[in-house]
Amino acid sequence: MIGLQCVLPVMTYGTETWPLTMGLIRRLRVAQRAMERAMLGVSLRDQIRNEEIRRRTRVTDITQRVAKLKWQWAGHIARRTDGRWGLKVLEWRPRTGKRSVGRPSTRWTDDIRRVAGSRWRQAAQDRVLWNSLQKTYVHQFTSIG
Template sequence: MERAMLGVSLRDHIRNEDIRKKTKVTDIARRIAKLKWQWAGHIARRTDGRWERKVLEWRPRTGRRSDGRPPTRWTDNLARVAGIRWMRDSQDRSLWRRLGEAYVQQWTSFG
């Protein structure tokens, strides 16, 4: 859509980053990663016992799995950046913001 707005085709060999600088449209992958990080921190800081927190703490059942790639939980890539104790680290908002930048960068660097 951004290419159509500028009248640029793929044959022009212009990078997406250059197009985004001209259109000033936010990269959707970065935006989604940032919102996911912020929401996870918000839920982890809650203390009222709502179901969202219980869903984040859920562990899959144990036992024999079939061959193939094991399923990943929603929080697995959060823990990859912030560490296994990411819920505790989310209580410190300044630390959580700094980790969030690393998370967004990691999320969009390979996507």
């Protein structure tokens, strides 16, 4: 199980900066399950349930880890006052000619706004409130699939 404890930090490196979509979460979960099965020497043909494999490996779900990392990073970015690029990039709106056809792509802040509201940067200033909202944020991704 030591190998997987090394793999999870590598798999989640930089995920704080990704917009979390259901497709991304599904791909991360599939990759984690494949690694857990390989480490236990279990094949899909053995028909062992994912819950049993997770019980054996005792590793946290990658979805929980990714959501928690992103929430913590969002709070950190919102509280920074040193004028670095992080917050400026979040507020930037590109000037392009026409919009593309179809639904707009998921932005990094969309899922954060769903939990904390449109004034999420002000909510992040209060660490107690921000940490209490974290459980709700993580739960919205772990309850799916």
